[in-house]
Amino acid sequence: MDYKVLRYCVIAGAVLGAILAVLGGILIPIGDSIIDGTVRKEAVIEVGTIAYDNWVSAGAAVYRQFWLFDVLNSEDIIANGSKPVVAQRGPYTYKTRFLPKENITFHSNDTVEFMLPAGAIFEPSMSVGSEEDVFTVLNLAVAGSYPVLPHAMLDLFMRLSNSSLFQRRNVKELLWGYPDPMLKTDLGVFHPYNGTYDGPYNVFTGKDDISKVSRIDRWQREPTVSFWNDTYCNMINGTDGSSFAPFLDKREPLYFFSSDICRSVSAEYVSTENLKGIEVYRYMLPDKTLAAPSENPDNMCYCTDSPVNQNCSLAGVLDVTTCRGIPVFISLPHFLHGSESLVQALDGLSPSEEEHSTFLDVDPITGFTLNFAKRLQMNMMYGPSTVIKDLLKVKDYTVFPVLWLNETASLDDETANMFKAQLVTPMKTLEIVQITLLAIGCILFVICTICAVIVPWKAKEDLNKTF
Known part of the structure; x- marks a missing residue:
């Protein structure tokens, strides 16, 4: 048996395992950053976001x-x-x-004003x-x-x-x-x-500070x-x-x-x-x-x-x-x-x-x-x-x-499926990739490291038997 080639393969496997484990570990903060950025973008009350579509009219x-x-x-x-x-x-x-919100008006102070019709x-x-x-x-x-x-x-x-x-x-x-x-x-x-209305409401859009999104600034124009x-x-x-x-x-x-x-x-x-x-x-x-x-x-x-x-x-x-x-x-x-x-x-x-x-x-x-x-x-x-x-x-x-x-x-089922498709599923997929890479990398690294120790010992043992 060519123990030298086997040892190189084992070492290569250990290196690959380490790389996969490191990659999985790196993906954790990167993935968290991607999730954070996506949520911060889609949670803002601004035309074109998921939050806005559900905010204008109840989903x-x-x-x-x-x-x-x-x-x-x-x-x-x-x-x-x-x-x-x-x-x-x-x-x-x-x-x-x-009924959807009416008289929607965006203001420069990161707020949006609207009336809530009753029916x-x-x-x-x-x-x-x-x-x-x-x-x-x-x-x-x-x-x-x-x-x-x-x-x-x-x-x-x-x-x-x-x-x-x-x-x-x-x-x-x-x-x-x-x-x-x-x-x-x-x-x-x-x-x-x-035919009546509640409001007007002024709420923060979250564009400047996501921690304030949807928070009421004024009701009936009073704080x-x-x-x-x-x-x-x-x-x-x-x-x-x-x-x-x-x-x-x-x-x-x-x-x-x-x-x-x-x-x-x-x-x-x-x-x-x-x-x-x-x-x-x-x-x-x-x-x-x-x-x-x-x-x-x-x-x-x-x-x-x-x-x-x-x-x-x-x-x-x-x-x-x-x-x-x-x-x-x-x-x-x-x-x-x-x-x-x-x-x-x-x-x-x-x-x-x-x-x-x-x-x-x-x-x-x-x-x-x-x-x-x-x-x-x-x-x-x-x-x-x-x-x-x-x-x-x-x-x-x-x-x-x-x-x-x-x-x-x-x-409802339709909104749930949309929510999962746009937010939940991508987040879970990214999480699975992170865990899989980390797990496979760690397992491969441990196994190959053990083999790297065993192979020289086995080679030495076989050599002693030869003589």
Whole structure:
């Protein structure tokens, strides 16, 4: 056997292995640099990028599902002051956010301004019934007037219009509006909606600083809101929740502003999920979001002097009267994470973490929100009165649920395939090449190095046998 030739081959193999291993190692920072550059380019809100195409108009269909609270014992409540019994009815589903952003204007300070149009289309196939389904619900006019008007005046208005604490309304009327006989105007939980706009918003494009992409600079042309009479609570923090800066750190919370609740909130990482073959980080609102100030001092400036707040000791509700212009209280559905007294005040509530919590599934590389469920409950308040006929028997102030909604969107197959083809697959392919080169190179180097030691020893042994 020609050990000399074999030794050269072994040495050459070791050198080749070393080269492959070094090449694989070199590709790691090079690959990371390529990925970083690609993401930084495509995550910018600029015409021609992936981010822009999905930003102008939602890539996945966005739906709002509504569950209405049907009052089962309205007569007993009025006649005897009985504990309310409610049953949720739903979902009644509408397609929303199907209209692209309007009046898009880029500014020189790395921001873009736009208006967000509102629209809703009923989806019968995703609903339990029709928009004409009728239920007994809280009277919006009476509950809205209770904390505002003198009780003698409200009682007179109720008598003249033949109004009661509760009313019979169909789904369409309650959501989108009806002529109210007492106030002589159109009322509805979301009236007016179709044809209205949210904004204008000014958000950073990320072109100059990718860490600021999608962050809200101004809402309604102001850098803060003015609903809370406090600098901290009036801050507008983060994005609108549809996307965040790329390269997420799961140890850091995500901040976003919601005009629905007139304030900014944060979401914390809870788990890593697989969404149609894409690894996403799931973020959820922490329990402290609507906690009482005794548990979360940051919430003190959201507390108002409403009688339902119980000297700021009540958890789980947010008084948005100054924002909405009418006495409205926002909570999580079924008063999830709220004070026990809220749930115990009515029969028929059953808070569930799985069904009633809000979450966002965000791609950790690009910062795009690929799946979300925003769940909120709209409540109003009434209490005892020595004047108003319908409230003579009522003993306590009650935060009464009108409905809760689940605004949701999930990545469809077409968008998922596009996302994987343009971003996920190239990244995984590059990663596989890096690992393969490094592994083959290291294995080849180790094997050939061992052989390089064995071959001379074997050659010497054979030589000794010859002599």
